[in-house]
Amino acid sequence: MSESNRYRLPKTVVPSRYDLVLEADLETFAFEGAVDVTLIIGEAVDEIVLNADELAFGPACWLETSAGDRIEVTGVWLDPETERAHLSLARTASPGDATLHVEFTGPVNDRLRGFYRSTYTDDIGEHTIATTQMQPTDARRAFPCWDEPEFKAVFGLTLVIPEGLRAFANGAKASSEPAGSGKRRVTFADTMPMSTYLIAFCVGRLDATEPVIMGGVPVRVVHVPGKGNLTSFALEVAEHSLRFFTDYYGIPYPEKKMDLAALPDFAAGAMENPGFITFREAALLVDPSTATQAEQLRIGETIAHEIAHMWFGDLVTMRWWNGTWLNEAFATFMALLAMDAWKPEWKVFESFALDRSEAFEVDALSSTRSIEYEVIAPADVEDMFDVLTYEKGGSTLWMLEQYLGPEPFRDGIRKYLADHLYGNTETADLWDALAEVTGEPVGRVMDAWIWQGGHPLISVVRQGDQVALSQSRFGHEGAGDGTRWPTPLRVRVGECTESLLVEPEGVVVEASADELVVANAGGSSFVRVHYEGELFGAVRDAAARLAPLERYVLLDDAWAAVLAGALGAVEFCELAARFGNENESPVWKTLLGGLGWCDRLLDGEPRDGFRSFVRDLAGPRLEAAGWEPREGESDLDRELRGTLVRAMGLLGRDAPTIDRAVVAERASRAGEDIDGPLAAAALPVAATAGGKEEWEAFVAMYRDGATPQQQRRYVQALASLPQPELMQRTLAKTLDGYVRGQDLPFLIGGCLTSRDHGSVAWGFVKENWDALSSKLTPHLLVYLVEGVRVFSTQVQRDDVLAFFETHPLERAGKMLVHALERQGVAVALREREAGKLAAAFAAGGRLRGLGS
Numbered sequence: 031m032s033e034s035n036r037y038r039l040p041k042t043v044v045p046s047r048y049d050l051v052l053e054a055d056l057e058t059f060a061f062e063g064a065v066d067v068t069l070i071i072g073e074a075v076d077e078i079v080l081n082a083d084e085l086a087f088g089p090a091c092w093l094e095t096s097a098g099d100r101i102e103v104t105g106v107w108l109d110p111e112t113e114r115a116h117l118s119l120a121r122t123a124s125p126g127d128a129t130l131h132v133e134f135t136g137p138v139n140d141r142l143r144g145f146y147r148s149t150y151t152d153d154i155g156e157h158t159i160a161t162t163q164m165q166p167t168d169a170r171r172a173f174p175c176w177d178e179p180e181f182k183a184v185f186g187l188t189l190v191i192p193e194g195l196r197a198f199a200n201g202a203k204a205s206s207e208p209a210g211s212g213k214r215r216v217t218f219a220d221t222m223p224m225s226t227y228l229i230a231f232c233v234g235r236l237d238a239t240e241p242v243i244m245g246g247v248p249v250r251v252v253h254v255p256g257k258g259n260l261t262s263f264a265l266e267v268a269e270h271s272l273r274f275f276t277d278y279y280g281i282p283y284p285e286k287k288m289d290l291a292a293l294p295d296f297a298a299g300a301m302e303n304p305g306f307i308t309f310r311e312a313a314l315l316v317d318p319s320t321a322t323q324a325e326q327l328r329i330g331e332t333i334a335h336e337i338a339h340m341w342f343g344d345l346v347t348m349r350w351w352n353g354t355w356l357n358e359a360f361a362t363f364m365a366l367l368a369m370d371a372w373k374p375e376w377k378v379f380e381s382f383a384l385d386r387s388e389a390f391e392v393d394a395l396s397s398t399r400s401i402e403y404e405v406i407a408p409a410d411v412e413d414m415f416d417v418l419t420y421e422k423g424g425s426t427l428w429m430l431e432q433y434l435g436p437e438p439f440r441d442g443i444r445k446y447l448a449d450h451l452y453g454n455t456e457t458a459d460l461w462d463a464l465a466e467v468t469g470e471p472v473g474r475v476m477d478a479w480i481w482q483g484g485h486p487l488i489s490v491v492r493q494g495d496q497v498a499l500s501q502s503r504f505g506h507e508g509a510g511d512g513t514r515w516p517t518p519l520r521v522r523v524g525e526c527t528e529s530l531l532v533e534p535e536g537v538v539v540e541a542s543a544d545e546l547v548v549a550n551a552g553g554s555s556f557v558r559v560h561y562e563g564e565l566f567g568a569v570r571d572a573a574a575r576l577a578p579l580e581r582y583v584l585l586d587d588a589w590a591a592v593l594a595g596a597l598g599a600v601e602f603c604e605l606a607a608r609f610g611n612e613n614e615s616p617v618w619k620t621l622l623g624g625l626g627w628c629d630r631l632l633d634g635e636p637r638d639g640f641r642s643f644v645r646d647l648a649g650p651r652l653e654a655a656g657w658e659p660r661e662g663e664s665d666l667d668r669e670l671r672g673t674l675v676r677a678m679g680l681l682g683r684d685a686p687t688i689d690r691a692v693v694a695e696r697a698s699r700a701g702e703d704i705d706g707p708l709a710a711a712a713l714p715v716a717a718t719a720g721g722k723e724e725w726e727a728f729v730a731m732y733r734d735g736a737t738p739q740q741q742r743r744y745v746q747a748l749a750s751l752p753q754p755e756l757m758q759r760t761l762a763k764t765l766d767g768y769v770r771g772q773d774l775p776f777l778i779g780g781c782l783t784s785r786d787h788g789s790v791a792w793g794f795v796k797e798n799w800d801a802l803s804s805k806l807t808p809h810l811l812v813y814l815v816e817g818v819r820v821f822s823t824q825v826q827r828d829d830v831l832a833f834f835e836t837h838p839l840e841r842a843g844k845m846l847v848h849a850l851e852r853q854g855v856a857v858a859l860r861e862r863e864a865g866k867l868a869a870a871f872a873a874g875g876r877l878r879g880l881g882s
């Protein structure tokens with residue numbers, strides 16, 4: 031990074047410690063504060079430059095040298111563009127130690143960033159919580175600071191709070207004293223040396239579970255009163271994760287306590303503040319007896335992800351925001367390892383494949399980006415919080431781990447952390463540590479993967495007694511450019527699996543004609559595979575003997591080939607028809623994802639034919655699974671039942687399935703004991719047969735549902751009600767304050783992707799754009815509009831493009847560019863495939879009756 035970057039603070043003055051006092055007024059939503067920053071002045075300065083935004087300075091502000099001289103700050107100039115404050119000193123400060131004292135005021139905002147407010151209502155009334163979300167650069171809205179990850183410091187925090195409320199922060203509560211006027215002064219233990227984006231604190235009417243000591247670390251869940259019954263799962267995951275990571279990293283947990291806090295309003299999923307990890311409620315609180323396995327896994331992964339960050343990210347931190355991807359990708363991969371160790375029976379890498387497929391789809395666009403890129407302004411990093419960072423980044427680390435071997439990989443991680451304790455790093459530092467431990471060309475391989483967008487298509491061709499693997503760039507736009515990657519790939523020939531590095535010029539392996547060849551064995555490489563001729567037929571015919579992830583990849587690669595125009599949708603359906611006996615829910619889900627697209631492309635009689643095809647395909651498997659959970663069933667067996675109910679109800683439109691779903695949904699809503707995955711699947715199916723009465727009940731369940739998961743399921747199910755006028759009413763609910771801002775993307779996004787009424791939602795978004803965009807953070811806004819990717823007629827596309835031409839997103843705009851290009855892919859898919867699909871599913875067509 032060039033030193034001339036105007037967004038980087040000068041290093042003439044460096045902080046080592048902050049003593050911060052804050053007092054928020056929860057009625058006027060204003061706060062006042064004072065901070066004493068211990069500094070090292072490296073060279074004589076006339077002004078001190080630090081970050082501040084939306085803060086007013088004063089009344090007092092001065093610099094005190096270690097000799098006790100006080101130098102007044104005579105002027106403050108705030109630059110809103112770089113979000114900096116320039117403090118002019120009355121005279122030059124000489125090099126040496128000093129303390130900067132600044133008093134300031136600011137707003138407790140309602141935009142889910144910096145120091146913000148969250149509310150909840152109970153029997154007593156409405157309550158306000160003042161809480162924080164600092165990443166990436168919002169600490170500067172809570173107090174003046176050197177708000178770059180490289181300026182690590184120790185933080186000593188004191189909060190002045192009303193009697194009767196509780197306060198939490200990174201450090202444990204060290205003291206609490208009356209402060210007069212019905213207030214208390216709560217002081218917290220010092221933090222470890224850390225970056226400003228990791229500061230967190232919270233004041234409100236909140237409860238905490240009794241601390242459970244885990245490996246010497248007291249762990250609690252903080253929640254709004256009345257939700258303590260939903261905390262046990264989180265504590266179990268935390269206990270496992272703490273033990274797992276302490277062992278994996280070979281370093282003790284770096285803070286002294288751990289609180290996991292569930293907040294009613296939270297923009298992201300969760301945030302890795304050391305000692306005080308914050309979550310949205312749905313990402314932490316759960317009743318395992320009514321949740322689906324997928325919901326539990328998502329929560330478990332989120333908790334493990336944040337705990338993984340306590341070392342990787344918090345203890346050792348990226349120097350600047352370009353390193354954000356590695357921070358996030360690594361925590362994503364670590365969470366998979368931790369959950370896989372905790373619940374091997376959940377087969378977490380199979381579920382992860384579904385997330386990875388999203389990344390594949392974005393990465394096949396011509397507008398994809400490299401995983402890492404140069405970040406100049408901190409705002410540039412907003413584009414980095416997407417599937418290419420988390421899912422593609424996490425996948426490349428998984429691929430690397432499989433190539434190096436789990437233990438050598440772990441040893442490299444240990445070395446990297448030990449070498450940089452409490453420090454800051456560049457991405458290459460990790461590759462260097464891994465290369466040193468393993469002797470492999472880690473830097474060369476990973477540089478190609480993180481600095482080039484896209485991914486390879488591995489073509490497998492028989493040449494006599496050998497098989498040649500060559501690579502090209504996979505893309506929806508047809509043949510890609512000349513980009514190539516040194517690609518770690520596991521290849522199985524017969525019974526023997528070999529780990530290879532497929533270089534740009536390709537590689538040849540020995541394989542006689544009767545040996546089965548599986549490229550991407552185990553499914554851990556971030557590649558698409560194309561088998562030529564007989565090689566494909568052999569893999570397809572051997573599907574039952576493949577590992578579940580290999581079957582997943584076979585179908586997922588096939589659907590990607592459909593999007594790329596290399597395979598017909600009809601041929602995809604013929605392949606899908608062979609999977610009626612499939613036992614794994616993720617394999618069904620990827621198959622149904624492709625079929626869901628086919629459903630969008632069909633109307634009238636051919637659509638009836640398609641529905642009958644789906645019923646023939648999924649019906650016997652659901653019949654075999656039955657509607658009632660059985661003795662000895664695994665969590666995944668129950669999950670599969672839910673997947674099949676959705677297939678039969680939503681795509682097959684099977685009348686008996688819909689009837690049973692209506693009964694199950696009503697029983698579940700009435701509080702009867704319906705198995706979680708069945709209740710979750712029955713809801714959207716029942717919604718398709720619902721009306722005004724269900725609309726009212728679903729809206730009420732968003733507030734009254736027993737768990738955050740149930741609330742979320744109901745808010746999403748609103749989009750499945752069949753009447754356009756009910757969708758209008760649903761959409762109107764998003765502006766009257768009933769639905770929390772954090773939930774709008776799920777609600778409006780769900781309406782946008784509705785097959786039949788998406789245009790109703792799009793009309794609403796256009797009409798209310800100003801209201802929506804002023805309400806939401808840049809990420810929530812882009813999640814909300816991403817649903818336009820499914821509009822697949824040219825008329826819709828022209829309309830969407832024209833709208834965003836005049837309404838560009840200020841931040842996270844790259845994700846919108848991806849969504850718009852995906853829409854182009856959808857339009858091309860319709861133009862290419864709709865007619866052929868209709869012919870194949872019409873009476874007498876080649877797919878009629880094939881599912882049976």
Ligand SMILES: [Zn+2]
Binds near residue numbers: 302336339357
């Ligand atoms: Zn993270």
